[in-house]
Amino acid sequence: MAQLRGPERARYVTRMFARISRRYDLVNTVMSGGRHYAWRRMAVRMAMEGLSGPALDVAAGTGDFAFELARSPDVSSVIGLDFTRPMLEIAQRKGEQKKVSDRVSFSVGDAHALPFPDDSFACATVGFGIRNFIDLPASLREITRVVQPGGRVVSLEIFRHDGRGPLGRLVPLHFRYVTPWLGSLLAGDREAYTYLPESVDEFLAPDALTTAMEAAGLTAVRYKSLAMGAVAIHVGVKQ
Numbered sequence: 001m002a003q004l005r006g007p008e009r010a011r012y013v014t015r016m017f018a019r020i021s022r023r024y025d026l027v028n029t030v031m032s033g034g035r036h037y038a039w040r041r042m043a044v045r046m047a048m049e050g051l052s053g054p055a056l057d058v059a060a061g062t063g064d065f066a067f068e069l070a071r072s073p074d075v076s077s078v079i080g081l082d083f084t085r086p087m088l089e090i091a092q093r094k095g096e097q098k099k100v101s102d103r104v105s106f107s108v109g110d111a112h113a114l115p116f117p118d119d120s121f122a123c124a125t126v127g128f129g130i131r132n133f134i135d136l137p138a139s140l141r142e143i144t145r146v147v148q149p150g151g152r153v154v155s156l157e158i159f160r161h162d163g164r165g166p167l168g169r170l171v172p173l174h175f176r177y178v179t180p181w182l183g184s185l186l187a188g189d190r191e192a193y194t195y196l197p198e199s200v201d202e203f204l205a206p207d208a209l210t211t212a213m214e215a216a217g218l219t220a221v222r223y224k225s226l227a228m229g230a231v232a233i234h235v236g237v238k239q
């Protein structure tokens, strides 16, 4: 996987998410000890503080970030966008079960070419998605483009552990060896859950993502570290 770039990598990523779509939520819950819901809740609070209006969730997958946005009284409507149709089909079904389909809709599309006019949303979120984008600067500029001036772009992402602290050596080892094993056990797809730690290893450090968000035209970029530094929520404001 590491050697794949550009459209070839995008095809690899979307096929992989299509394969694991039915088990994605279960594996997320087991691997995060159920914490992924609380992380999205926190990210939504940081995204919408003092704002109101429509929200966009990019790389929406099976929809949990979009549903969390819809719970906020400040969010008028949500669009969840993703380029993997089987992930969105699950999101759609969950939306119907939750009876939120009037406020949350899902749309197939690519984070690098969003089908929305400039300044459309009060906020745009990305959960565990930007690590997979083939051109991070271009996708960040594109996501920023569709947010209103004064609105926010928020990313919730997994990061390489810096190796410090009591669990400094354990977290990377767990990620490298236990994650593929769990992925194979729960989703029957060792390869997808080998991609996960590899993509985290290849991705930026949190400070470098801050710099990339600033380069995309966001200001006041800050981040909150969670899960002993393995996860972070970045927030930036569109000028």
Ligand SMILES: C[S@@+](CC[C@H](N)C(=O)[O-])C[C@H]1O[C@@H](n2cnc3c(N)ncnc32)[C@H](O)[C@@H]1O
Pocket: 013, 014, 017, 058, 059, 060, 061, 062, 063, 064, 065, 081, 082, 083, 084, 087, 109, 110, 111, 112, 126, 127, 128, 129, 132, 133, 134
């Ligand atoms: C790890 S899942 C995250 C799903 C969801 N955001 C969550 O919080 O659980 C990553 C998702 O990103 C999507 N994705 C990756 N690259 C994309 C792109 N360029 N445009 C749209 N979706 C993309 C994949 O299809 C996949 O559904």
